[in-house]
Amino acid sequence: MAVLAESVESMEQLAVAWRAMVLDRDENADVRDLPGIAVRWADCRFAFWNCVTLTDVGADAGLLERRLREAADVMRAKERPGFLWVFENLIADEARGGLETAAARAGLVHAFPGTGMAGDLLPLPEPAHPDLTFVRVTTDQQLQAYADINSRAYGFPLEDGRDGIGGSALWKSGVHAYLGLRDGVPVTCAATVEADGRLFVVLVATDPVWERRGYGEAVTRKALYEGARATGLTRATLHATAAGAPVYPRIGFQPNSPMHFYALRG
Numbered sequence: 001m002a003v004l005a006e007s008v009e010s011m012e013q014l015a016v017a018w019r020a021m022v023l024d025r026d027e028n029a030d031v032r033d034l035p036g037i038a039v040r041w042a043d044c045r046f047a048f049w050n051c052v053t054l055t056d057v058g059a060d061a062g063l064l065e066r067r068l069r070e071a072a073d074v075m076r077a078k079e080r081p082g083f084l085w086v087f088e089n090l091i092a093d094e095a096r097g098g099l100e101t102a103a104a105r106a107g108l109v110h111a112f113p114g115t116g117m118a119g120d121l122l123p124l125p126e127p128a129h130p131d132l133t134f135v136r137v138t139t140d141q142q143l144q145a146y147a148d149i150n151s152r153a154y155g156f157p158l159e160d161g162r163d164g165i166g167g168s169a170l171w172k173s174g175v176h177a178y179l180g181l182r183d184g185v186p187v188t189c190a191a192t193v194e195a196d197g198r199l200f201v202v203l204v205a206t207d208p209v210w211e212r213r214g215y216g217e218a219v220t221r222k223a224l225y226e227g228a229r230a231t232g233l234t235r236a237t238l239h240a241t242a243a244g245a246p247v248y249p250r251i252g253f254q255p256n257s258p259m260h261f262y263a264l265r266g
Contacts, residue, residue, distance in 0.1 A: 007089035007257035008057060009198075010116030013237045014085060015040065017195040017202060018051050024170040025049055025163075030078075036067045043080045046156070046164025048203075050082020054090065061095040061102070068106040075264050076107075082263075083111060085239075089257035099260065107265050114259035115245050118237040121252030122199065122228040127221035129180070129214060132188070134222045137177035140167060145186040146177060146203070153205035165203075175202070176227040180219040188215035192227035192236070199227045201238035217247045224251070 015033070018040035022029045025042040032039040036056040042049040052071045056063060071084045086103075088096060100110065127134075137143050143165055151161035165171050177191035188206040192199045201223065206216045224236055239259060240248055249255070 004057070004089060006118055006254075007087050007116060009118060010237060010239070010256055011038075011053060011055060011087045011090060013195050013198060013200055014038075014051070014053055014239065015055070017193060017200045018049070020170065020174075020193065020195075021202070022049050022051070024168055034070070036063070037071055037074070039074055041074075041078060041082060043078050044163045045080060045160040047080070047082050047160070049164055050078065050080055051085060052082070053085040054087070057090050058092050059090065059095060060092045061098055064091055064095050064099065065102045065105065068102050068108065072106040072108055072264065084108060084262040085114075086260045086262065087116060087257040088260060103260075103262055104265075108262040109265045111261040111263045113242055114261060115240045115242075115255050116237075116257040116259055117240055117245075117248050117253035117255050118198075118235065119251075119253045120235050122224060122234045122236055124221055124225050124228065124251070126225055127218055129218035131182050131213065132180040132215060132218055134178050134180055134219065136226070137175075137179060137189075137191075138172050140172075142179060142186075143168065143171055143177075145179060146171075146189045146191075149179075149186060149189050149207050150203050150205040152207050176223050176230060177203075178219055178222045178226065180215050180222070182210065182215075188219045190216070190220040190223040192223045194227070194231050194233065195237070197233065197235070199224060199231060199233045199236040201236060204238075204244060216244065217250060220247070221251060
């Protein structure tokens with residue numbers, strides 16, 4: 001599959017998976033497919049569920065500038081902050097160099113980078129880690145532990161993460177969400193969910209106290225292993241932060257498009 005096609009796949013996976021996540025938070029959430037822009041906005045405290053992404057393929061400089069302004073206008077109309085996700089490879093080559101300047105003119109600031117990844121890597125061998133036992137999230141207490149690990153890892157207040165997935169029926173049944181426990185204490189987590197014929201990896205995190213021990217890779221393998229067993233899917237996709245990007249190629253993921261996350265300028 002060509003790099004552009006994989007980049008389109010990565011953007012479409014976000015739109016499909018985030019639709020379910022956002023509507024899980026609020027059945028009246030803003031879920032719209034506008035010309036060149038997908039809105040997936042729960043307007044909750046968990047900023048990752050407040051998402052806008054650009055969907056044009058091959059946007060030139062003029063179209064890019066217009067879409068950035070339109071996306072920023074959507075974000076300004078919301079109560080809670082969130083992010084604009086931009087997949088760099090969907091922008092025309094000659095327009096990429098002007099992305100930061102165009103974003104600044106639209107009132108956006110670069111928050112952090114990411115990378116879209118995918119691979120025909122399933123099924124995986126059953127994973128194990130000498131320090132960890134794995135449990136599937138099926139209770140509200142386990143779901144809160146999952147949320148809290150994400151909040152600590154991403155620097156959010158605990159209430160933000162809990163507002164993102166707390167009490168969710170979807171996360172306790174339709175999502176293959178797993179905790180990694182060290183001596184009975186949840187220290188790492190990962191989940192997979194079916195999205196348009198792929199297994200999409202979502203909200204991987206490790207408590208900062210327990211980083212760099214291979215816990216994130218191990219629990220991601222567990223979520224992929226169990227998700228593939230349940231669905232029979234063979235292809236998986238994800239969006240990696242800079243911290244996670246070195247981990248996933250060891251599992252079999254290949255990078256496709258660099259990503260940029262933007263927030264409204266304060």
